[in-house]
Amino acid sequence: MKLTKISDSSIAITRKGLATLDHEPVARREFSFSILWRGIQKRCPQCGVGDVLTGYLKPKASCEHCGEDFSHISADDGPAWLSLLVVGHAVVPLMLILGRDPAIPALLAVVILAIITLVGVYFILPRAKGAFIALIWVTGATGEDMLSADQDVQE
Numbered sequence: 428m429k430l431t432k433i434s435d436s437s438i439a440i441t442r443k444g445l446a447t448l449d450h451e452p453v454a455r456r457e458f459s460f461s462i463l464w465r466g467i468q469k470r471c472p473q474c475g476v477g478d479v480l481t482g483y484l485k486p487k488a489s490c491e492h493c494g495e496d497f498s499h500i501s502a503d504d505g506p507a508w509l510s511l512l513v514v515g516h517a518v519v520p521l522m523l524i525l526g527r528d529p530a531i532p533a534l535l536a537v538v539i540l541a542i543i544t545l546v547g548v549y550f551i552l553p554r555a556k557g558a559f560i561a562l563i564w565v566t567g568a569t570g571e572d573m574l575s576a577d578q579d580v581q582e
Contacts, residue, residue, distance in 0.1 A: 456565045466561025500563045506555035514547035
């Protein structure tokens, strides 16, 4: 069996999948909606008990219940994009309705839409961040391999 070392880690790619360099198999994480639902609930994707976020948006370095490490996961702009996508699809039809109704003053329409937007983003953004952390955790798409490849090219 031929092993190919991946950067500095102790994980290698074989023809049959992933293995550690001391030939122990690595547990494969497979997507399930329960993992995504745990993320939406801002819970640990592995155990479903510990929190993923401290406060409103700050991610925890690890789960206090099972000890799963999240320090390598960065959700970046994904949660903001998803929040605006969801809230925007709710606000735009309301904008069209309120903007065309002559009985509703423009200032009142702007205030109503601003409140709906702020409440929607306040509610959706931390849940979107939890979902993105869960998706990054299950897929292993942390971006660290791209970062190390960029550093290798620059040297």
